[in-house]
Amino acid sequence: MPSLSLNSKKFIEYQAVNDISGPLLLVEGVEDVKYAELVEIILPNGETRHGQVLQVEQDKALIQVFEGTTGIDTPKTKVRFLARGIELPLSVDMLGRVFDGLGRPIDGGPEIIAEERRDINGAPINPYSRDYPNEFIQTGISAIDGLNTLVRGQKLPIFSGSGLPHNKLAAQIARQAKVLGEQEEFAVVFGAMGITFEEAEFFINDFKKTGALERTVLFLNLADDPAIERIATPRVVLTTAEYLAFAKHYHVLVILTDMTNYCEALREISAARKEVPGRRGYPGYLYTDLATIYERAGRIKGKKGSITLIPILTMPEDDKTHPIPDLTGYITEGQIILSRGLHRKKIYPPIDVLPSLSRLKDKGIGEGKTREDHSDVFNQLFAAYARGKEAQELAVILGEAALSEMDKLYYKFADIFEERYVGQGEYEDRSIFQTLDLGWELLSMFPRSELKRIRDEYLDKYLPRFQKEES
């Protein structure tokens, strides 16, 4: 029989932990427990941990413990059900502060005085109420602005690999991102899941250096923090972002790193529940789970603020078909893929432009947004680079000499393009006009008849400026 004791808060406390398996607790003899309810677990030494009800059947509740189950023993641990979900206290005072992965301050500052408390799971945005993202964000990075344009309210992940400079790139985006001709309230909400102390420090220092820290909220679950806590971290981050964007009118840039660690925590729970595993042991509902995170980005009709989301993930073995990048790509509005090959060639940022894609670019570019010729120029650059890469592949087999004259030209173009267009400095902030002109300059090495994807009127208007005098 459970020993019932009514505590001061009138919550029933149970001392009936029946089974511990991995990060899960099974508590029996409970009454009136609700699905997804928040739970406090009091260890014999007085330590309090948090958990959430994953399943409840008759008088048995299955609980996932965010801080892990080490030290919990069956007879003496007490469990208290809090009759609510996980709620986060919210206020604009969170800007400039650092929290742990569950939203508790860890910077020595005061507790947040909540202006509002919200359940971290949020609620789905009604698709009818969404506003379509179409405002161009200039990141100052040509490979993004010119070819994989980011817009406000978009979710655009960075697919990276271990050892690649995804953190530098994310910090550069956070530093340089702006909407042309506007001065608006801008904030960064940063969520770290299982990254190292050094990586976290890199971001904090970069934000400090550029004075961005006071408009940044950081949530840190580092590599040595409890793994299961990571399940809550992205939700805590996005709840904060929703509050800042839709209640306080901020344009919020959210960076989540590293989603791979999040997914691994989810897999751990799933395995402990003995669920039928999907691909590579990840649960079958990984897609839906990730969607409830990523889909919280966006814009809402009649609201000034927006949430732009850049999740970072490292692809195990650089494999794009691994379930984590694969399912992410199925949800996000494109992807920026980093390439080890380019990184080895010392090209920064090593963005592999061919498989990278921003799905929303078409609505964010063109006359009145960037420039009329943008769409045609990027189509042409893509086509030319793709053909150049093909020629290079062919040359590996047959030797360069076997290429046609035109293919040789494309071959050369691909190299120059990688070096000058994709490659740029970590602190180089190119305007969209510089990026577009650079595109023309590189394309001008081709005869006009090769530029089939550009409209005549734009060829007439722009090309002569960049063509070298023909002798």
Next chain:
Amino acid sequence: MEVGRIVKVAGPLVVAEGMSGAKMYDVALVSEKKLLGEIIELKGDLASIQVYEETAGVGPGEPVFPTGAPLSVELGPGLIRSIYDGVERPLDVIASIAGEFITRGIHVPALDRKKKWHFKPTKKKGDRIESGDVIGEVQETELVIHKIMVPPGIRGELLEIKEGEYTVEEPVAVVKTPEGERKEIIMMQKWPVRKPRPYREKVLPVELMVTGQRVIDTFFPVTKGGTACVPGPFGSGKTVIQHQLAKWSDADIVVYIGCGERGNEMTDVLIEFPELKDPRSGLPLMERTVLIANTSNMPVAAREASVYTGITIAEYFRDMGYSVALMADSTSRWAEAMREISGRLEEMPGEEGYPAYLAARVATFYERAGRVKCLGSPEREGALTVIGAVSPPGGDLSDPVVQATLRVVKVFWSLEDKLAYRRHFPAINWLTSYSLYRDISKEWLEKNVAPDFFDLTNEAMRILEKEAELEEIVRLVGVENLSQEDQLLLEIARSIREDFLHQNAFHEVDTYSSLKKQYLMLQTILFFYKKLKELVSRGQTVAELKKLPTWERIARMKYSTEDKIEEVVKSIREEIENAVSVS
């Protein structure tokens, strides 16, 4: 009916006891919050219920209210231009009640109860009527005349029928049944979503569904009443193709199901469709469109229901004698929802964890497509075309959902990431895709466009096949070692790919090509080929011929508007003739 009691909650699955009176697929309302659910398993007095709303905060001991009725949709005037969730709740009304975020336990009828529609009878007092008969019409939108049909199970003699303004619940007619009963007919019908609507007889599709997409219409056509699938990895263009078909295909009604995909994609449709004009009528495309949206962050069980909600609405318009096109993006999310529920039911998993009945469900779904002779009078034919996107993990076509789909559909548009990376859109692989409707299209194109159209498409396909063979050789020996004829073929193949098959959905002109334009473009390229072959046989080199300005003009044909294309093509032909006669 007896009230049940919850014994278990696991995500979207709730198990309740004391449910012995309930039937499979009946709707049940869960907890005092009255969350909408459907009974999907019965064992003794235990019922397993899939709940279409978030179940957080629900627990054992709470009540379950069976409704005794299966999950049904409301059918009647007001469907067009609506956006519904997976269980036919109008999202615009929900937004006006609950704000920008969807909250739980909101019950709103699918059809506006207050709106008056102008009903015009097409039958008169004393007429004998039976199920399926059209008794009147409502001009629902500028594009759509909504036929009011006698609901299933009613027949007899019309006692009353009158023109006038009615809501969907007010009787527009009164019937005396053979048993002598008086029965009122209202404009709204209800129909259980999992049960196909009846028709008199299925017939083979004979008409092409013209989509305005060149690679589809000329190479891999779909028919009115046919089935097609679009599998492909992420970013390969499934959604753009589905949107293009929803925009430009010559169906009378379009039902678009966003099943477990992005919220912004639905917004895109909502914003764009009212501004796009139907190329035939010049009216906004939204005037013929019904949207169903269960985006990926909305409750997963409702995703499972959304495809059935959509197809039932589509069948209803088919029954009016319309040609309806249904797009489901993506059927994989529907299958995954099935898998998730099946897992929670602890059923024996089949391949990749999918339930063993996956293939059967997929087949039954696509089988609801077809061209049919409708019930009742006047005699009419309706067609329901179903086009499903499939999103296999890693783009791997051995995925069980792809395989189950390929076994039933007649058209396979195979999207390839390699093409998408090169921005060759639509990224439909011309070598591996197929359409089993090519025979039908032969006849249809010959009769409706030009007698030589079909032969041209065959010739173009042959050139592309030859290209693939030659490319193997090029990879070994280089282009320069091919004969001039073969080099020419490669150039023409490139022209067919880049100047004809490639079609930019976001270019104001290129987005849609009439069949006539498609024909003229293909004809011109192949005419050019014929003439160049002559020149090559007379000793000219391909390198010289590549200098002709005609190549560039051909590349630009796709940007010619429909009213100019004939002129443009004529002048290109003249240029070609000249080039040949000079040399």
